[in-house]
Amino acid sequence: xxxxxxxxxxxxxxxxxxxxxxxxxxxxxxxxxxxxxxxxxxxxxxxxxxxxxxxxxxxxxxxxxxxxxxxxxxxxxxxxxxxxxxxxxxxxxxxxxxxxxxxxxxxxxxxxxxxxxxxxxxxxxxxxxxxxxxxxxxxxxxxxxxxxxxxxxxxxxxxxxxxxxxxxxxxxxxxxxxxxxxxxxxxxxxxxxxxxxxxxxxxxxxxxxxxxxxxxxxxxxxxxxxxxxxxxxxxxxxxxxxxxxxxxxxxxxxxxxxxxxxxxxxxxxxxxxxxxxxxxxxxxxxxxxxxxxxxxxxxxxxxxxxxxxxxxxxxxxxxxxxxxxxxxxxxxxxxxxxxxxxxxxxxxxxxxxxxxxxxxxxxxxxxxxxxxxxxxxxxxxxxxxxxxxxxxxx
Numbered sequence: 001x002x003x004x005x006x007x008x009x010x011x012x013x014x015x016x017x018x019x020x021x022x023x024x025x026x027x028x029x030x031x032x033x034x035x036x037x038x039x040x041x042x043x044x045x046x047x048x049x050x051x052x053x054x055x056x057x058x059x060x061x062x063x064x065x066x067x068x069x070x071x072x073x074x075x076x077x078x079x080x081x082x083x084x085x086x087x088x089x090x091x092x093x094x095x096x097x098x099x100x101x102x103x104x105x106x107x108x109x110x111x112x113x114x115x116x117x118x119x120x121x122x123x124x125x126x127x128x129x130x131x132x133x134x135x136x137x138x139x140x141x142x143x144x145x146x147x148x149x150x151x152x153x154x155x156x157x158x159x160x161x162x163x164x165x166x167x168x169x170x171x172x173x174x175x176x177x178x179x180x181x182x183x184x185x186x187x188x189x190x191x192x193x194x195x196x197x198x199x200x201x202x203x204x205x206x207x208x209x210x211x212x213x214x215x216x217x218x219x220x221x222x223x224x225x226x227x228x229x230x231x232x233x234x235x236x237x238x239x240x241x242x243x244x245x246x247x248x249x250x251x252x253x254x255x256x257x258x259x260x261x262x263x264x265x266x267x268x269x270x271x272x273x274x275x276x277x278x279x280x281x282x283x284x285x286x287x288x289x290x291x292x293x294x295x296x297x298x299x300x301x302x303x304x305x306x307x308x309x310x311x312x313x314x315x316x317x318x319x320x321x322x323x324x325x326x327x328x329x330x331x332x333x334x335x336x337x338x339x340x341x342x343x344x345x346x347x348x349x350x351x352x353x354x355x356x357x358x359x360x361x362x363x364x365x366x367x368x369x370x371x372x373x374x375x376x377x378x379x380x381x382x383x384x385x386x387x388x389x390x391x392x393x394x
Contacts, residue, residue, distance in 0.1 A: 085142020154293025
């Protein structure tokens with residue numbers, strides 16, 4: 001039995017998206033910047049994809065910039081707001097301690113360029129306080145950037161409230177919505193979002209393509225300079241098949257989002273209840289999370305060992321963000337919600353896909369329970385805790 005339970009890292013390409021993409025590899029392969037018929041057909045595909053994505057997000061087509069993915073979109077949003085702020089004497093940025101490293105590392109770069117950065121804490125529930133955002137903004141704040149959904153623990157941030165606050169303060173608001181788009185319908189106008197990042201492979205689109213939404217009137221700094229593609233905001237020949245597939249995937253997700261979210265919520269609750277039965281375990285973050293994202297700590301084990309055992313049983317999960325899987329450092333997100341390094345190192349993230357079943361969840365619960373028990377049986381630390389020589393943390 002094989003169960004792919006790492007959908008927060010990447011999703012399977014939609015068969016509908018693949019079908020839409022194929023003609024732009026095989027027959028409609030003109031450069032969309034070319035003026036001949038083949039080029040115009042490709043340009044029309046890009047235009048239609050832009051309009052479709054804008055329709056999903058509730059914005060204008062000209063407010064959509066195609067990028068290589070979430071990382072590029074995040075960086076371009078932050079750099080654009082920072083440069084505009086600097087021109088106006090504003091060099092302060094507010095964000096959170098649980099952002100994706102695409103945001104955190106860009107903020108560190110900006111800090112070295114002379115910007116001041118406030119990283120707000122989150123509670124043990126993994127959610128930032130709107131009041132903390134309100135207290136953090138200053139007269140020289142040029143940007144607030146708060147992710148929509150945390151990619152590691154699935155918690156949903158109060159984006160609409162933060163957007164409203166920023167609009168009242170006339171401060172640009174950016175949200176990294178990479179982990180949200182597969183689960184939540186987004187309306188950038190209604191939610192007062194000025195800039196938003198998406199990555200196609202998180203919602204059954206192709207890898208290597210994404211979106212940066214920028215509200216009309218806000219200046220954009222190009223990271224890639226060259227030709228005049230994307231209205232001069234992002235040079236380079238557009239990846240026509242990818243943007244076509246991305247638009248198809250996003251529309252498909254939005255058509256089915258209510259039904260899929262309700263089903264995944266039931267399966268997620270089943271999974272959480274099953275894993276809570278494991279002694280000395282704990283759910284990381286609030287139960288107010290996107291459907292199907294479940295992150296647990298299991299005291300007395302190493303998370304990587306658990307992953308290897310589950311892999312041998314055909315369960316493909318993770319210990320957190322795929323972008324930091326090669327790092328030896330414990331998760332900055334789990335540290336931010338109060339887990340110490342030992343507990344953070346025992347974490348398991350299971351992110352269910354749209355095709356998950358109750359049978360899959362039962363299989364996961366059974367094998368996680370057995371694997372944790374097996375690993376604890378080999379752990380001297382666990383033996384010391386059960387003997388009363390060390391205190392339990394959970």
